[in-house]
Amino acid sequence: MRRMLVTYMTLGYPNLESFYKFIEKSVELGTDILEIGLPPKYAKYDGPVIRKSYKAVTSWLKDYVTPLKEVRKKVNIPIIILTYLEDYLSNLDNFLTILHELGIDGVLFPDLLIDFVDEYEEYVSKIKGKGVKAVLFTGPSLPDNLIIKASKISDIFLYYGVRPTTGVIIPVSVDSLITRVRNLVQNKLVVGFGLNDFNDLRKALSAGADGIAIGTAFIEEIEKYGIQSALQLVKTIRGILDEYS
Amino acid sequence: MVNKDLIPKYWYNIIPDLPKPLPPPRDPPDAEFSRVELLKKILPKEVLRQQFTIERFIKIPEEVRDRYAIIGRPTPLMRAKRLEEYLDTPAKIYFKYEGATPTGSHKINTAIPQAYFAAEEGISHVVTETGAGQWGTAVALAASMYDLSSTIFMVRVSYEQKPMRKTIMELYGGKVYASPTDLTEFGRKILKENPNHPGSLGIAMSEAIEFALDHNYRYLVGSVLDVVLLHQSVIGMETIAQLDELGEEPDILIGCVGGGSNFGGFTYPFIGAKKGKKYIAVGAAEIPKFSSGKYEYDYPDTAGLLPLVKMITLGKDYVPPPIYAGGLRYHGVAPTLSLLIKEKIIEWREYKEEEIYEAAKIFMKTQGIVPAPESAHAIKAVIDEALKAKTEKERRVIVFNLSGHGLLDLGNYESIRRRVEK
Numbered sequence: 001m002r003r004m005l006v007t008y009m010t011l012g013y014p015n016l017e018s019f020y021k022f023i024e025k026s027v028e029l030g031t032d033i034l035e036i037g038l039p040p041k042y043a044k045y046d047g048p049v050i051r052k053s054y055k056a057v058t059s060w061l062k063d064y065v066t067p068l069k070e071v072r073k074k075v076n077i078p079i080i081i082l083t084y085l086e087d088y089l090s091n092l093d094n095f096l097t098i099l100h101e102l103g104i105d106g107v108l109f110p111d112l113l114i115d116f117v118d119e120y121e122e123y124v125s126k127i128k129g130k131g132v133k134a135v136l137f138t139g140p141s142l143p144d145n146l147i148i149k150a151s152k153i154s155d156i157f158l159y160y161g162v163r164p165t166t167g168v169i170i171p172v173s174v175d176s177l178i179t180r181v182r183n184l185v186q187n188k189l190v191v192g193f194g195l196n197d198f199n200d201l202r203k204a205l206s207a208g209a210d211g212i213a214i215g216t217a218f219i220e221e222i223e224k225y226g227i228q229s230a231l232q233l234v235k236t237i238r239g240i241l242d243e244y245s
Numbered sequence: 246m247v248n249k250d251l252i253p254k255y256w257y258n259i260i261p262d263l264p265k266p267l268p269p270p271r272d273p274p275d276a277e278f279s280r281v282e283l284l285k286k287i288l289p290k291e292v293l294r295q296q297f298t299i300e301r302f303i304k305i306p307e308e309v310r311d312r313y314a315i316i317g318r319p320t321p322l323m324r325a326k327r328l329e330e331y332l333d334t335p336a337k338i339y340f341k342y343e344g345a346t347p348t349g350s351h352k353i354n355t356a357i358p359q360a361y362f363a364a365e366e367g368i369s370h371v372v373t374e375t376g377a378g379q380w381g382t383a384v385a386l387a388a389s390m391y392d393l394s395s396t397i398f399m400v401r402v403s404y405e406q407k408p409m410r411k412t413i414m415e416l417y418g419g420k421v422y423a424s425p426t427d428l429t430e431f432g433r434k435i436l437k438e439n440p441n442h443p444g445s446l447g448i449a450m451s452e453a454i455e456f457a458l459d460h461n462y463r464y465l466v467g468s469v470l471d472v473v474l475l476h477q478s479v480i481g482m483e484t485i486a487q488l489d490e491l492g493e494e495p496d497i498l499i500g501c502v503g504g505g506s507n508f509g510g511f512t513y514p515f516i517g518a519k520k521g522k523k524y525i526a527v528g529a530a531e532i533p534k535f536s537s538g539k540y541e542y543d544y545p546d547t548a549g550l551l552p553l554v555k556m557i558t559l560g561k562d563y564v565p566p567p568i569y570a571g572g573l574r575y576h577g578v579a580p581t582l583s584l585l586i587k588e589k590i591i592e593w594r595e596y597k598e599e600e601i602y603e604a605a606k607i608f609m610k611t612q613g614i615v616p617a618p619e620s621a622h623a624i625k626a627v628i629d630e631a632l633k634a635k636t637e638k639e640r641r642v643i644v645f646n647l648s649g650h651g652l653l654d655l656g657n658y659e660s661i662r663r664r665v666e667k
């Protein structure tokens with residue numbers, strides 16, 4: 001079975017032209033699912049690299065509709081929007097309707113099961129009711145029974161973040177974390193949050209992850225060496241995933 | 246010769262057994278630097294790994310168990326028979342005596358593993374801050390056990406008021422400085438504004454972290470963070486075994502709360518094993534965090550250098566009144582404990598200085614031990630529960646954690662005597 005590469009990129013980073021290029025080429029190089037970050041007011045669970053990318057684009061990116069329309073035209077794989085529910089509490093219906101009309105496949109709110117855990121099922125119904133898929137985000141600090149329940153209603157896959165924040169490589173035992181969660185999840189399991197060390201990647205795949213989500217590593221690569229180099233990294237990671245097919 | 250087999254082989258981690266997700270630590274909205282990332286430079290690697298682990302049981306390294314034996318673990322579980330008689334209660338009262346360690350409180354339980362993990366990583370020097378002096382003393386001793394140097398930033402007022410605390414830390418080989426110092430940029434800035442600044446825990450903590458970062462030393466944490474409660478679980482694990490040996494089933498478990506480490510360490514293994522019917526966390530009425538605190542993201546340290554954690558808090562800038570239980574003068578409550586209180590799995594009480602002074606006196610009179618003023622809060626709740634058992638004619642088993650003795654707090658007892666007994 002092909003292991004999924006979920007490629008994350010902040011909408012419009014580092015500029016529109018390079019952003020489109022990265023997205024298109026990364027799909028050619030083997031990205032299975034695109035995760036696109038809409039800058040929130042407060043990136044509660046993101047690390048410094050992704051936060052910086054949000055900051056960089058918010059100074060000029062005032063409208064998310066046009067670039068998302070463009071991305072939808074350019075690629076034909078599933079697109080998931082990553083942003084924080086907190087920002088859309090007052091106009092969630094409207095936001096979901098727009099996403100649906102744009103042909104966006106799903107949304108992932110990392111704060112849903114943490115800050116809105118008492119109402120998460122209502123939110124999930126609401127999202128699905130608008131024709132948008134709900135991809136749920138879980139992590140090590142969630143109790144087992146919540147992970148089991150969430151995994152059953154999560155669309156496309158269940159996201160499991162191994163670290164408390166994106167891109168900060170806190171030492172954790174990737175293999176034991178994933179071995180544990182693998183047994184709880186009857187769904188496709190995609191693992192992310194601070195996964196960019198190739199060893200950790202291999203450990204995650206050996207422990208049974210169906211896919212890997214990478215974001216910070218691509219942004220850092222773009223920051224330091226440019227788009228070409230980030231695309232090279234997509235290719236390398238695709239290669240690692242294919243070792244486990 | 247202590248039978249080392251009686252020392253637990255595992256620490257207990259409550260995270261996987263919580264009823265709801267534990268909100269993760271985060272950076273503030275407009276962070277100029279990432280505090281979560283900074284943790285990697287501040288804490289020993291293994292300490293950081295344990296801070297974020299979700300394993301239910303974590304093996305205690307043999308080297309740490311050896312040191313636990315040296316400081317007198319397992320600490321005694323004692324029956325407060327004379328207190329029962331004095332109260333004329335049908336309840337049985339037991340206490341775990343953490344004051345029996347050389348530093349006189351439970352703080353050594355986490356200082357040892359933190360120092361050990363630092364030494365294993367090749368770190369030569371550890372740094373911390375201390376207010377009342379309990380934590381600094383524990384760090385100085387733990388560091389000396391692993392041949393590490395230690396530097397302790399002690400809040401200036403305490404440094405001046407409690408010279409004996411400084412002496413004991415120095416006897417253990419610690420270097421003690423009255424904070425604010427001119428050793429750090431932060432300290433120099435404060436001193437420039439006010440050369441006679443009395444210091445505060447927030448300033449001392451900022452200095453300790455800056456000093457550790459500057460020299461590539463590591464910082465040891467005294468309470469609040471999950472990993473500290475994890476190490477303190479050795480208290481509860483032992484107590485479970487000791488009660489089993491006596492054939493007792495506990496009904497009520499009680500402890501005092503500053504940051505929550507001795508309380509969590511004592512009660513969590515019981516909660517995990519579904520032993521006990523009622524758990525009572527006791528704070529000081531003068532620092533009313535349970536009754537007036539908000540459950541929200543806040544900094545564990547006054548300076549705001551550590552990541553935000555979701556907890557019951559009076560706000561990091563809250564200035565606690567100078568009550569005599571220095572260890573309870575803390576603005577927040579450990580995140581797991583906050584969550585368990587919110588979910589009503591753990592109850593709380595708050596008592597005033599006069600009330601706990603009375604309780605301490607009763608305990609001294611009946612059991613002979615001068616309790617740490619912090620621990621006297623637990624005693625007050627024990628007395629209330631024992632009297633309630635009497636009214637209700639119920640033979641309940643009450644177990645509490647006597648987190649420390651008060652022999653280095655005699656100055657505090659002296660001052661409260663003057664205040665209360667006018």
Ligand SMILES: Cc1ncc(COP(=O)(O)O)c(C=O)c1O
Binds near residue numbers: 377501
């Ligand atoms: C003897 C004693 N008990 C209790 C405490 C309270 O701290 P914590 O709630 O973290 O155990 C302290 C803190 O200094 C202490 O010294």
